[in-house]
Amino acid sequence: MFSNAKLNEKIAFALLKVAMAMVIAFVVIILYDIISNGYGILSIEFITSAPRKGMTQGGIFPAIVGTTYLIMGSMIVALPLGILAAIYLTEYAQPGKTTWMIEMAINNLAGTPSVVFGLFGLAIFVKYFGFGDSILSASLTLALLILPIIIRASQEALLTVPKEYREASLALGVTKWETIRKVVLPAAIPGVVTGAILGVGRVAGETAPILLTGAAYFYPRLPSTIFSQFMALPYHLYVLATAGTNISQTRPIQYGTALILLLLVLFVNVIAVTIRSHYRKKLKR
Amino acid sequence: MLNRNIKEKGIESLLFAAGATAVIALFLLCIFLFREGALLFENYPVSSFLTDTKWLPTATKPQYGLLPLLLGSFVVTVGSILFSVPLGIASAIYISEIADPKIANVLKPVTEILAGIPSVVYGFFGLVILVPIVQKTLSLPTGQTALTGSIMLGIMALPTIISISEDAISSVPRSIKEGSLALGSTEWQTIYKVTVPAALSGISAAVMLGIGRAIGETMTVMMVSGNSAIIPGFPSGLFESVRTMTATIALEMGEVPQGSDHFHALFAIGSVLFITTFIINIIANYIKRRYRFSL
Secondary structure: OOHHHHHHHHHHHHHHHHHHHHHHHHHHHHHHHHHHHHHHHHOOHHHHEEEEEOOOEEOHHHHHHHHHHHHHHHHHHHHHHHHHHHHHHHHHOOOOOOHHHHHHHHHHHHHHOOOOOOOHHHHHHHHHHHOOOOOOHHHHHHHHHHHHHHHHHHHHHOOOOHHHHHHHHHHOOOHHHHHHHHHHHHHHHHHHHHHHHHHHHHHHHHHHHHHHHHHHHOOOOOOOOOOOEEEOOOHHHHHHHHHHOOOOOOOOHHHHHHHHHHHHHHHHHHHHHHHHHHHHHHHHH | HHHHHHHHHHHHHHHHHHHHHHHHHHHHHHHHHHHHHHHHHHHOOOHHHHHOOOOOOOOOOEOOOOOOOOOOHHHHHHHHHHHHHHOOOOOHHHHHHHOOHHHHHHHHHHHHHHHOOOOHHHHHHHHHHHHHHHHHHHOOOOOOOHHHHHHHHHHHHHHHHHHHHHHHOOOOOOHHHHHHHHHOOOHHHHHHHHHHOOOHHHHHHHHHHHHHHHHHOOOOHHHOEEEEOOOOOHHHHOOOOOOOOHHHHHHHHHHOOOOOOHHHHHHHHHHHHHHHHHHHHHHHHHHHHOOOOOO
């Protein structure tokens, strides 16, 4: 009986190990495939020149610029809004119906599919406000999409600021807002930055929302105003991999685009995780 | 002093307004989504939308039947859950209960890489690598099947399931586990009879959120599941090409004239999708809050 239980344990632990190994294998295989196949095409020319000959040659510069604009545009809107909302929720809000509603709305926005955000952006920004298929429409749509991420990260950061900081400042006769601005917020900056960085990663990778709000199949000029259409890395990869007659011919460019996108997103995530764990350790001390 | 109070009040109102943006955004999202979707029903009865078995938006007599797309999403999601739930929970148990803490600290960020990879990159990988594998191993006419979509979505749902389950499992108080071990149970008996049941609510929330992620995913399924709008059989449908609600919206929106029935039908699909994920989110958050372990 006893040895039976021991045997069962051995089998069970072995199976758990296999499951874990499979998950790690997925990570390794996907990264290896993209990196090993995309590495060869990367060059200065690839990231600084426009696509040529029906996108079968040349680089991906306009897509990089487009994605950069989207990141800037959505951050300008979502970052201040998200931080202010987080300050309200952690420092001012009293438990009650209103706070519950805000929390619920954030949770649900976080779980809403990105393509639904795309539809919303299309209905409200492109059509209703008449911004058309443009950087502006797409940036605003993405800003709403990452708002929950930024609020959550900032809230977490504000909550980790010790109560004593606030009390010490308030005891000196400093007002609540001055305390938040000069004491609490500076202490929470690393966490807030982490949230912002995670948001950048998300904006860089999203495809469905921009597909509906202004990403162009091919737009070799650089966007001149916020009302221009634009190319973007994830949509460019989608287009090259699924449309047109030269899918197999452009495979290296596809891998190159996927690699740039992957590097951008992973780089951003590594920075975010590093900042976060660094400050979590510091806080525990 | 009075001035200072006015300033403080003003700032509080401003901060409240920022907090309220989330509510306003969700409210506007419902209004705009449902309004555009409802316009379909001026020309096309709701009952047909819900019960027609065909999605033929470009036929001379167009049919906007939700069923093939709803069932397409269903098959792909069920497939992905069958694959990712056991794998995800097993990995979570391994990370929190078995692995050396030092190794666990490496395993966690590695699994989180999966959450960072953009969906279009998953789609691309699936299209280039997995689709040919599925076609060859099962000798199917095409490798772009529900199964392929399920596997890719399963991989994408893994980090959500692992990190939330892991949280739940490692928050089970040590005293409970030690009690079980002291009674002579093996570690494994303790895990599956004590620890996992105690963490079950957190694990269920993880599964719900994983389902939500799978239903709402667009680019990956669109690139690897073939996109035929036919009612899938189950389980035979797993090996055929299917089209999900999300893929339909993303595929067709570019080609429809704004304001047409087809345009509104896509918003109606989006509304169904939104309501589905909304309900899933509510349930997940409810479970998470209701049964949070407290000792």
